[in-house]
Amino acid sequence: MLExxxxxxxxxxxxxxxxxxxxxxxxxxxxxxxxxxxxxAYHGLLVAALDPPLGRTLLVSHVDET
Structure with a gap:
């Protein structure tokens, strides 16, 4: 764990x-x-490799707090 x-x-x-x-x-x-x-540009909460080893797709870029 990093603190x-x-x-x-x-x-x-x-x-x-x-x-x-x-x-x-x-x-x-x-x-x-x-x-x-x-x-x-490549920051994201969920970046999946849908076509490994390349083909990465940003699926979740951010979450808004309410």
């Missing part, structure tokens, strides 16, 4: 400079910044 201190998460510039990545081992992944905003 970030409060001073990093509360500073938007520091939080956007740090990224996270989770892969599923078959070509799909989830990737974003610690701060939340997508700063790159």
């Amino acid at each position: 970030f201190a409060r001073n990093i998460c509360s500073d938007l510039e520091s939080a956007q400079a740090r990224e996270w990545l989770v892969t599923n081992g078959i070509g799909g992944y989830a990737m974003g910044t610690v701060g939340g905003p997508r700063t790159r």
